[in-house]
Amino acid sequence: MWQTIGQQRALSLLEHGIKNNGLAHAYLIIGPPHIGKMTLAIDFAQAINCQYSQPPCKECQTCKKIAGGKHADVRVIEGTEDGSAEAKTGSQISIDEIKALQHSANLPPYEGKYKIFIINGAENLSHEAANCLLKTLEEPPPHVIFVLLTSNESLVLPTIISRCQRLELKPLASEEISRMLTTSYKLDGQKARLLAGLAQGCPGWAINAVSDNTVLAQRAQFVEEMFFLLETTWGERLTYAAKLGSNKASAEQALRNWLSCWRDIMLIKNSCKEAVVNSDYLETLQDLSQRLNIAEVRTFIQSIERSLAYIATNANLRLIMEVTLLNMPRLKERARAP
Numbered sequence: 218m219w220q221t222i223g224q225q226r227a228l229s230l231l232e233h234g235i236k237n238n239g240l241a242h243a244y245l246i247i248g249p250p251h252i253g254k255m256t257l258a259i260d261f262a263q264a265i266n267c268q269y270s271q272p273p274c275k276e277c278q279t280c281k282k283i284a285g286g287k288h289a290d291v292r293v294i295e296g297t298e299d300g301s302a303e304a305k306t307g308s309q310i311s312i313d314e315i316k317a318l319q320h321s322a323n324l325p326p327y328e329g330k331y332k333i334f335i336i337n338g339a340e341n342l343s344h345e346a347a348n349c350l351l352k353t354l355e356e357p358p359p360h361v362i363f364v365l366l367t368s369n370e371s372l373v374l375p376t377i378i379s380r381c382q383r384l385e386l387k388p389l390a391s392e393e394i395s396r397m398l399t400t401s402y403k404l405d406g407q408k409a410r411l412l413a414g415l416a417q418g419c420p421g422w423a424i425n426a427v428s429d430n431t432v433l434a435q436r437a438q439f440v441e442e443m444f445f446l447l448e449t450t451w452g453e454r455l456t457y458a459a460k461l462g463s464n465k466a467s468a469e470q471a472l473r474n475w476l477s478c479w480r481d482i483m484l485i486k487n488s489c490k491e492a493v494v495n496s497d498y499l500e501t502l503q504d505l506s507q508r509l510n511i512a513e514v515r516t517f518i519q520s521i522e523r524s525l526a527y528i529a530t531n532a533n534l535r536l537i538m539e540v541t542l543l544n545m546p547r548l549k550e551r552a553r554a555p
């Protein structure tokens with residue numbers, strides 16, 4: 218059974234290829250961080266090499282070895298994916314790694330039917346590495362399948378994309394994620410709905426949040442800092458921008474958390490309280506919806522969306538954060554109770 222949930226289009230295409238011996242030499246799986254690109258790639262590697270008649274069975278030696286990263290013919294080459302991990306310099310996939318891959322690709326499979334190379338973060342291939350990989354994609358050795366994963370297709374060389382079968386993964390409905398959390402992870406309905414809403418269509422985010430408490434704690438910190446920033450001075454806002462502007466992954470995460478809160482404020486203003494995602498902060502969001510006018514809310518939502526788009530193009534992060542925080546509406550500090 219495939220572990221991937223939803224994504225019927227991509228699954229049918231792969232299943233059809235396996236059943237009819239019509240596999241492509243290279244696939245490009247596209248989708249935002251935590252949508253399930255790696256899960257699908259592993260599912261696919263298992264389905265191709267599985268020993269039983271209903272692949273992927275997840276039970277046979279081959280499926281288990283692949284899941285454990287111990288299969289000789291399935292290799293994962295890791296870049297650092299934008300948004301899902303800290304973007305550090307040196308995270309590029311180098312030409313040496315691709316040359317080693319080429320050498321291994323020219324040898325026959327050791328224990329499976331196919332050799333599979335999963336390249337995680339295809340947008341991080343250096344220019345030389347991408348051109349080197351292109352040569353292999355143009356004349357792929359038999360019994361080799363490349364699976365490239367990316368959250369930012371615009372940074373992948375167009376000539377590489379044209380050699381691959383594209384599989385675009387779509388965000389899941391929040392109900393689908395909520396159902397998975399109650400059935401597979403035994404969460405109660407309320408917690409499942411909260412996480413499913415916050416996951417914004419990406420099941421991997423919700424699964425991380427179940428197993429790792431820091432995910433929700435980090436989100437709470439970003440949301441509460443945003444509440445604080447609404448009432449603070451311009452100077453403090455710029456200090457905050459400088460702090461967040463030094464870490465791309467954190468800045469992106471903070472902006473996504475804020476965007477989700479501002480969408481909630483918009484929903485409350487339009488009398489759709491029941492659709493609010495950040496239900497654990499409902500009271501504060503309701504208070505803010507009364508203190509902000511609809512134009513302020515709409516303009517700031519657009520500002521956050523623009524900032525996220527600029528971050529994706531690797532523009533100056535500190536500048537983006539400064540502009541975002543200067544665009545944030547400023548509220549008068551609430552008179553404190555004596």
Ligand SMILES: [Zn+2]
Binds near residue numbers: 267268273
């Ligand atoms: Zn199997």
